[in-house]
Amino acid sequence: MKTRKILSGLAFVVFAITVFASCKNEQKKSSEEVAINEDVEANSTIANLETGAVGYKIGDEATDFKLKDVSGKMVSLSDYKDAKGFIVIFTCNTCPFAVASEERIVALDKEFKPKGYPVIAINPNNPEVQEDDSYELMQAKAKEAGFTFPYLYDDSQTVYAKYGAAKTPHVYLLQKDASAGSAGKNIVKYIGAIDDNVRNASAVKEQFLANAVNELLEGKEISVKETKAIGCSVKQ
Amino acid sequence: MKLLSVFLFFIMLQSCSDKKSETKASGITSEVAMKENLQIEKENFDTKRVVSLNFEELEKNYFQKKNDSIYIINFWATWCKPCVKELPAFEKLTLNFSDKKVKVLLVSLDFPDKIDSQVIPFIKKNKINSEVVLLDDPDANSWIPKVSEEWSGAIPATVIYKNDNRKFYEQSFTFEELETELKKFL
Numbered sequence: 001m002k003t004r005k006i007l008s009g010l011a012f013v014v015f016a017i018t019v020f021a022s023c024k025n026e027q028k029k030s031s032e033e034v035a036i037n038e039d040v041e042a043n044s045t046i047a048n049l050e051t052g053a054v055g056y057k058i059g060d061e062a063t064d065f066k067l068k069d070v071s072g073k074m075v076s077l078s079d080y081k082d083a084k085g086f087i088v089i090f091t092c093n094t095c096p097f098a099v100a101s102e103e104r105i106v107a108l109d110k111e112f113k114p115k116g117y118p119v120i121a122i123n124p125n126n127p128e129v130q131e132d133d134s135y136e137l138m139q140a141k142a143k144e145a146g147f148t149f150p151y152l153y154d155d156s157q158t159v160y161a162k163y164g165a166a167k168t169p170h171v172y173l174l175q176k177d178a179s180a181g182s183a184g185k186n187i188v189k190y191i192g193a194i195d196d197n198v199r200n201a202s203a204v205k206e207q208f209l210a211n212a213v214n215e216l217l218e219g220k221e222i223s224v225k226e227t228k229a230i231g232c233s234v235k236q
Numbered sequence: 237m238k239l240l241s242v243f244l245f246f247i248m249l250q251s252c253s254d255k256k257s258e259t260k261a262s263g264i265t266s267e268v269a270m271k272e273n274l275q276i277e278k279e280n281f282d283t284k285r286v287v288s289l290n291f292e293e294l295e296k297n298y299f300q301k302k303n304d305s306i307y308i309i310n311f312w313a314t315w316c317k318p319c320v321k322e323l324p325a326f327e328k329l330t331l332n333f334s335d336k337k338v339k340v341l342l343v344s345l346d347f348p349d350k351i352d353s354q355v356i357p358f359i360k361k362n363k364i365n366s367e368v369v370l371l372d373d374p375d376a377n378s379w380i381p382k383v384s385e386e387w388s389g390a391i392p393a394t395v396i397y398k399n400d401n402r403k404f405y406e407q408s409f410t411f412e413e414l415e416t417e418l419k420k421f422l
Contacts, residue, residue: 166389166406
């Protein structure tokens with residue numbers, strides 16, 4: 001009986017320490033912000049300035065690519081024989097705006113893949129600069145967030161520069177040119193944001209991207225062709 | 237014995253949750269304080285507050301100053317590595333040009349619910365002297381072009397202006413680069 005009491009007493013002490021520790025941890029976490037003097041190797045200037053390229057404008061032909069998916073497979077736009085076009089989204093694991101958009105990107109893929117416009121996500125960040133954007137962590141992200149689309153790694157950091165993606169998330173809506181003799185050409189139809197409220201999906205008033213895809217599907221001219229949104233600059 | 241331990245346990249839990257509610261409460265008073273006094277100048281770091289503004293308020297209060305000061309407005313966020321990296325350059329600028337009329341404003345694009353948990357602790361920890369406000373305006377598509385037609389929306393981004401002379405920079409700055417740009421306005 002006595003040993004029992006001692007044991008339960010001990011158990012309580014251990015439990016108490018754990019509670020204390022977890023409480024402490026919580027506080028530590030909140031104060032563990034990025035220190036200003038921390039040696040951040042990120043030297044993120046905008047690609048456009050460095051390469052002199054301005055990226056795509058509406059009506060330009062978008063280049064195809066061959067990039068490694070989180071599944072290990074290499075993916076190109078030309079693999080999608082039946083697609084009418086593509087929703088190409090430059091995004092990443094870490095940017096709070098990208099994270100806030102994850103569910104919406106999955107929903108867009110579910111809605112528009114059956115209609116011929118699949119989502120192709122590309123991570124343009126250099127993991128040597130932004131270590132949380134490594135290929136392995138992309139695999140974990142795709143699993144955890146239930147990505148239903150390819151999540152490609154822009155290993156050489158060249159594709160985003162050609163497109164002119166300055167930040168994540170950054171959307172390029174492409175349409176296959178169906179006219180004779182131009183098979184396989186993908187034309188840029190919309191550039192910009194998913195919608196008008198990246199922080200809060202339930203407060204969205206204008207679904208810029210979905211509206212644009214629907215207008216393409218109806219054979220109409222896209223009414224809003226370019227939009228702007230705040231995003232994390234691409235980490236080269 | 238059993239009762240005592242249960243009692244002790246509750247006290248501990250209580251003390252833990254108390255701390256959290258304390259920070260919450262101070263957050264609320266901070267907002268009230270802000271609305272009454274938009275421009276809180278040099279302050280004790282312990283009472284540092286961050287004002288939340290929508291773009292219209294930001295533009296009215298900070299983008300249209302007509303006097304002989306040079307205004308440097310930097311868009312940043314606590315989670316943005318290149319932004320955090322360049323902040324010391326802006327801080328140093330305020331110090332080095334204290335005899336000139338140079339005013340730095342740091343516009344945080346952190347999510348509004350992170351003011352108390354991230355923005356204020358960050359300012360305190362890094363002893364940020366420049367004025368910090370938080371831009372709480374979700375429809376970025378409407379206000380990004382008002383800052384500059386050239387802006388893609390990526391941060392960091394900076395505006396330098398004096399009266400009607402205004403320049404926009406979508407880039408990271410070193411202190412030297414920033415100083416060079418500033419001198420063009422002197």
